[in-house]
Amino acid sequence: MWGKTGSRPGWDNGFFATRDLRHRLVYSLNPTGAGSDLPYIKALINAALTE
Numbered sequence: 001m002w003g004k005t006g007s008r009p010g011w012d013n014g015f016f017a018t019r020d021l022r023h024r025l026v027y028s029l030n031p032t033g034a035g036s037d038l039p040y041i042k043a044l045i046n047a048a049l050t051e
Contacts, residue, residue: 001049005041012037016045023049 003016
């Protein structure tokens with residue numbers, strides 16, 4: 001898996017893909033400020049890239 005994340009005030013973004021490009025994920029989240037978005041990002045990645 002390869003990926004890149006980034007953020008701007010009010011947004012968390014990322015792209016992940018498997019090496020063969022069979023599975024790809026692009027996300028953009030608008031954080032609520034209620035804590036870390038990392039658990040949500042990990043859940044998105046696992047759901048999209050798991051066979």
